[in-house]
Amino acid sequence: MTSAAASPSNAARGQTASPAPAARPQGGADGFTARRAIAFLIMVFGMFMAILDIQIVSASLAEIQAGLGAGPDEISWVQTSYLIAEVVMIPLSGFLARMMSTRLLFTLAAAGFTLSSLACATSSSIGEMILWRGLQGFLGGGMIPAVFAAAFTIIPPSRRAVVSPMIGLVATLAPTVGPTVGGYLSHAFSWHWLFLVNVLPGIGVTIGAFFLIDFDKPNWKLFQRFDWWGLVALAAFLGGMEYVLEEGPSNDWFQDEAVAILAVVMLVGGITSFWRALTRDEPLVDLSAYRDTNFTMGSIFSFVMGIGLYGLTYLYPLFLGRVRGYDSLMIGETVFVSGMAMFLMAPVAGFLSSKLDLRVMLMGGFLLFAVSTWMLTGLTADWDFRELLLPQVLRGMALMTCMVPINNLALGTLAPDKMKGASGLYNLTRNLGGAVGLAIINQLLSDRQALHYDRLAEAVSWTNPEAVRQLSMMTANLAAHGITDDRAALQQLAGRVTGQAMVMSFIDVFFLIAVLFACLSVTALLMRKPRAAAGGGGGGH
Missing domain, CATH: 1.20.1250.20 (MFS general substrate transporter like domains)
Structure with a gap:
């Protein structure tokens, strides 16, 4: 559908019976x-x-x-x-x-x-x-x-x-x-x-x-060409995917009957959705925007941004709740730092976007996000607000430095008549990045914690002098508080091992996210700069 501002004849196409619109007021x-x-x-x-x-x-x-x-x-x-x-x-x-x-x-x-x-x-x-x-x-x-x-x-x-x-x-x-x-x-x-x-x-x-x-x-008139079967297929594909990614990690994936069934529904729905999108004259989801290299690359960056945005938003509270024992209010007060950094960085990002090559700005934002996440690989069970402050501030600055150029590079080279469909796809990639990222993160946390626990448990044995010394100290400490059961000290030591394994699994995930952002940053140079007047600017669509 072409821009309503492109031609005066647009208002008289017979779509509505309203009189000709009055002249647009000039705001500039x-x-x-x-x-x-x-x-x-x-x-x-x-x-x-x-x-x-x-x-x-x-x-x-x-x-x-x-x-x-x-x-x-x-x-x-x-x-x-x-x-x-x-x-x-x-x-x-x-x-x-x-x-x-x-x-x-x-x-x-x-x-x-x-x-x-x-x-x-x-x-x-x-x-x-x-x-x-x-x-x-x-x-x-x-x-x-x-x-x-x-x-x-x-x-x-x-x-x-x-x-x-x-x-x-x-x-x-x-x-x-x-x-x-x-x-x-x-x-x-x-x-x-x-x-x-x-x-x-x-x-x-x-x-x-x-x-x-x-x-x-x-x-x-488009209502007469609405693809109802396409809607069913789209709902099956995306709804099934979201369910599988949300429930899979906690339900042992395809060992769970509901996850397995929804995976099949997702597969059938996906094949049908793409077939109808590529063969119909008026598809529900217009994929033609992917012919634009910038939009395709921007969607990839948006997908990875979803992993970082939603992944870190999930990991910070999870660490503070499970390891530090914070309640919801304490967690909120701790992670609010990133939001404040974003707010303060917004006008700076806007200024930089008008002065710098957007591709260089995007590359710098991804590298800064990688650095902020890399800093978390030194995590210990004692980290709280003070230690998490700088990584959170840098993360907030990085997110704003990334988002502005991604939006402009991905959508700034598209024709106005492609913008509505492309905007939906672009936002979808960020949400899907978050869903896929959270599923992988949860699976990694579970698998790596089990691996680290097994390795630490092997080292904590009666042949390890340090383990024996720690156990003796715990036994004496518990006895001083009137607890004489020898199993209590063993349970306390096992809890320490579990906690350390959990922290190590967080470190592994932070490392992988940092590497992902650092590696993708260099591909920003493959995109082209938007034209000065790209995307229209004066009219409807």
């Missing part, structure tokens, strides 16, 4: 009006809500489980259902935006997201919660790609040094501070406020989107 030489600026800010806030809600429950699952009387195997679905539904909607949103217009899609998505948030807060059973969280994720996924598409179609290139850091900040800050915000709300109030906090802002976003977004026109 580039035609970017104050109305569109406010509309874009409203969309950015809606995207922030949707991404924040991915992680907002992660630190408060225990409180939700207790409140709903859920079992330990059920509570993980509060997060899994959101992720599965969101990952299906994100690539679908491009077609829906062309059919319904950005205004209508974003308004309906924001309204539905708000209502489903309220329904989550009023849920009385785990079944209800899972249902509403799935709907919340599906509708939230409709808001995210629209912001990226708007940034490269209605925003003039001259203003992208301000806009790109804004959307980059939201895309990285929201999942990073999600556990912090969630931990604070559930600790200070109750778990219900994890969802109630969305209601008033959601109403504001809905009203603002309906009255202010004017970027494009709907094309309802």
Whole structure:
């Protein structure tokens, strides 16, 4: 669908019966009006809500489980259902935006997201919660790609040094501070406020989107060509993949019947999805953007960014909870440093993007992320806020230094009519990177901890003088506290070995992530610089 600003005849194609639009108010030489600026800010806030809600429950699952009387195997679905539904909607949103217009899609998505948030807060059973969280994720996924598409179609290139850091900040800050915000709300109030906090802002976003977004026109004729079987295949493919990646590591992968069945569903759905996407004139997911080298390379970088972004957001709280014994609030206060570093780095990243070669900036950001993760390979069981401070600050700076050039390089060379579909695919790669990364991380942590435990246990024997000395000290210490059972000292020593094996498994994962980012950084030079006026800037699509 071509840009609505490309030709005056676009408004008279018979898609609507509305009279010819009035002349666009001039907000500047580039035609970017104050109305569109406010509309874009409203969309950015809606995207922030949707991404924040991915992680907002992660630190408060225990409180939700207790409140709903859920079992330990059920509570993980509060997060899994959101992720599965969101990952299906994100690539679908491009077609829906062309059919319904950005205004209508974003308004309906924001309204539905708000209502489903309220329904989550009023849920009385785990079944209800899972249902509403799935709907919340599906509708939230409709808001995210629209912001990226708007940034490269209605925003003039001259203003992208301000806009790109804004959307980059939201895309990285929201999942990073999600556990912090969630931990604070559930600790200070109750778990219900994890969802109630969305209601008033959601109403504001809905009203603002309906009255202010004017970027494009709907094309309802596309509804007649909607690929319903393609939708079923897409849901089977992406939903099955998300389930397998979420549940596989903790359920011994294909030894679990549900994981094995969903893997088959994923495979069939994937083959069908790609076949329909490549053979239909109007596919639900338009893959033609991958003909652009920058978009293909940018998607690879986005995928790896997802591994680093969601992987480290998961690993920091996991270490602090399992090894240090922190509660949700203490974890939130500790990891908030990365979010603060991102916030302060955003304007710097915007300035650098207008002065440096974006490819060099991207390479530097990935190398800085590798350095920040490499510093964690010196981890010990005693590390807390002080030791984690510098790695977290560098990580936050690196994420912003990476996100701005990735967005500009990947989307800045595409034609405006490709932007909606490409934006969905681009955001999908980041989410899939996070899902794949977390699955691999969980598997590595489990396997490496078992390996390190076995090796350490071999060294902790009666023939090892240091092990015997440590055991004697523990026995004497316990006896001083009135505990004379010899097995207590052995159990304490086994606990130390388990803890050390756990720390060593974290170190292994940090090492691999650092190597991944360092190796990929050099490929940034394979991309080409966007043209000065790439992606449009004055009109709708």
